[in-house]
Every structure is written in structure tokens, then in C-alpha cells.
Amino acid sequence: MKPWWLLMAGAAMCGAADGPAAGRSGMVSSSHPLATDAGIGILKPGGNAFDAAVAVAAALNVVDPMSCGAGGFGLILVYDAKSGRVRALNASGRIPKSADPRVFRPPAPDYLENRRGAKVMIPPVNARAWKELSAGYGVLPWAS
Numbered sequence: 001m002k003p004w005w006l007l008m009a010g011a012a013m014c015g016a017a018d019g020p021a022a023g024r025s026g027m028v029s030s031s032h033p034l035a036t037d038a039g040i041g042i043l044k045p046g047g048n049a050f051d052a053a054v055a056v057a058a059a060l061n062v063v064d065p066m067s068c069g070a071g072g073f074g075l076i077l078v079y080d081a082k083s084g085r086v087r088a089l090n091a092s093g094r095i096p097k098s099a100d101p102r103v104f105r106p107p108a109p110d111y112l113e114n115r116r117g118a119k120v121m122i123p124p125v126n127a128r129a130w131k132e133l134s135a136g137y138g139v140l141p142w143a144s
Contacts, residue, residue, distance in 0.1 A: 028052050031067060035059035042140065050078075050137035051144075054130045070127040078137060091129035093122030 026049070028039035038059035039052035047055075060068035076089040103114045114120075134142050 026052070028056060030056045030060060032060060032063045034063045042144070045140070045144075047140045047144075048138060050133055051140045054134050054138065057126070057130055068126075069124075070130075071124040072126045073124060074126050074129060076129055076133055078133070080137075089129045089132055091126050093125055095122055 026040075026043045028036050028043065030036045030039065035056045039056040042052045042055040057068055058070070061070050072091075073093065074091040076091060078087045078089065079085075080087065102108055103111065104120075105111055108114065131142060134140075
């Protein structure tokens with residue numbers, strides 16, 4: 001079976017629409033129908049697009065964890081139409097101030113081994129970025 005046939009079969013099983021999507025008061029789209037439903041569920045009681053984006057990301061954490069995880073890294077670009085400004089929420093972990101990049105390159109002894117294990121770990125922060133997005137731009141409480 002050709003790969004594009006598998007793609008078409010997968011789209012059919014996920015309930016892909018036959019025509020274009022349209023909405024009057026809001027739309028949500030994601031890689032999984034349950035995550036899309038979560039976003040719609042946030043819009044219905046008065047949430048905005050930022051609230052829905054957080055809900056979709058959190059739902060994808062469960063239904064498609066290899067693509068989107070609370071413990072991962074990311075970058076969120078926000079366009080604020082009121083101010084005309086773009087803001088970037090950097091959801092990448094912080095590197096300790098005392099880290100020395102020279103230990104990971106030659107001629108440092110054991111530089112290859114230094115690239116593995118605890119020395120190269122940084123904290124995952126996607127969930128923190130979702131909370132910041134919610135607090136800064138959402139209208140619903142974080143717990144909702």
C-alpha cells in the first residue's frame with residue numbers, strides 16, 4: 001500500500017470533513033478531534049482563542065503525547081491586535097549560569113561522555129508557558 005493511501009485512510013478514520021470548515025463565532029483546529037473538542041469546550045462558556053489554545057495543548061498532551069507535552073519545550077508567538085505587538089514566549093529550559101560550554105567540545109577530556117546524562121539536562125517548561133499564556137491573554141481562570 002502506498003504511503004499516501006495510508007494517509008487518506010487515516011484521515012477518513014478521524015472523521016475528516018469533505019469540505020472547508022466554517023465558523024461564525026470561533027474555530028478550533030488541531031491534530032486530534034478530542035483536542036479540538038477540548039478547545040471548543042473552552043470557547044463555548046466564553047473563553048477566547050488563547051484559552052482554547054491552552055486547552056488544546058493540554059489535551060494533545062494526553063491524546064498525542066509524542067507531539068505535544070507539558071514536559072516538553074516550545075515557542076509560542078502571540079500577536080496582540082490591540083497593541084499591534086508580537087510577543088514570543090520562550091518555553092525552553094534555562095541552562096545553569098555556572099555551565100561551561102567548553103566541557104562539551106574537544107580538547108576537553110571526556111567531552112563526548114559529557115554530552116550525556118545529568119550534565120546536559122535542562123528543565124522542561126511547556127506547562128509554565130501555557131500558564132503564562134493563560135494569565136497574560138486568556139479570560140478564563142487557569143483552573144478551568
